[in-house]
Amino acid sequence: MLSSTSFLFVLFILLLCGYTLHKVRLVHLLLHEVRDHALREPASLYRQLEALQGLYAELNLCRSLPATRGWAASPDLLLELARHAQAACPQVVLECSSGTSTLVLARCMQLNGSGMVYSLEHDPLYAQHTRRELERHGLSAWARVLDAPLQPQQFGAATWPWYAPDALRGALPQPAQVDLLVIDGPPQATRQLARYPAGPALFPLLADGAVVFLDDSDRPGEQRILALWKEEFPEFEHSSKPCEKGCALLTRRAGGHG
Incomplete structure (x- = not known):
């Protein structure tokens, strides 16, 4: 018979072994995750370089675009936007946030020979930066960056910081019929x-047939937003594009206005 001290010692050894095995398994899984990430990263980078090269070729750009990493729209999303804009020839394009996508879409309007981009921007410094880039690319006639500070606004039973509604008043042609919305x-x-x-x-x-692009749609928050929109706006068809950070597409069915 084991004494109580010996029993506790054996129990301690068993628990220690179990804990050690658990930690070893976690390390093993982490190593596999690191290896998989290391394998995916070059492929993802190559895809973005391909998209960026395709973007320059399709838009025949003679000046460099701003950075497309970090917070900026990824090259694959920009290429999807450019291809859609060139195929659909939207006359009124509305953006939530300005930047490289503003330049790309303005260039599409220029190539199409018609259309206008309106970009809501809450940051005055970033708005000025986008305006300077539009001027540098000779695209100022095809896009307007609208100063729209975030203000507390009521939507349903909650309050959100959202673009000042005055920014759009008088900016969009009337009656407002937006053909492409980029969020x-x-x-x-x-x-x-x-x-x-x-x-x-x-x-x-x-407008009927208008398309909405939602960037970062792989994030849990954006997935929740899409679920809410699907419930509240059933007139939209939902699809997606395989972009780096996720890209959801919503298309308004003909006759979908309430």
């Missing part, structure tokens, strides 16, 4: 589900 703002740090108000605030401005 890449506000930043998610401003509030949980920060981009949800784009639905109630901007979807009523969309």
Whole structure:
């Protein structure tokens, strides 16, 4: 018979072995995850380089675009936007947040020979930067960056910081019929589900057949937003594009206005 001290010692050894095995398994899984990430990263980078090269070729750009890493729209999303804009020839394009996508879409309008891009931008410094880039590329006639500070606004039973409604008043042609809506703002740090108000605030401005691009759609918050929109705006068909950070597409069915 084991003494109580010996029993506790054996129990301690067994628990220690179990804990050690658990840690070894976690390390093993982590190593596999690191290996898989290391294998995926070059492939992802190559895909973005391919998309960026394709973007320059399709738009026949003679000047460099701003950076497309970090917070900026990824090259594969920009290429999807360019291809859609060139095929659909939208006359009124509305953006939530300005930047490289503004230049790409303005260039598409220029190549199409018609259309206008309106970009809501809450950051005055970034708005000025985008305007300078538009001027540098000779695209100022094809896009307007609208100063739209974030203001507390009521949507449903909650309050969101959203683009000042005065920014759009008098800017869009009347009656407003937006053919393409690109949602890449506000930043998610401003509030949980920060981009949800784009639905109630901007979807009523969309023409039949209009398409909505939602960037960063792989994020849990954006997935929740899409679920809310699907419930509240059943007139839209949902699809997606395999972009780096996720890209959801919503298309308004003909006769979908309430």
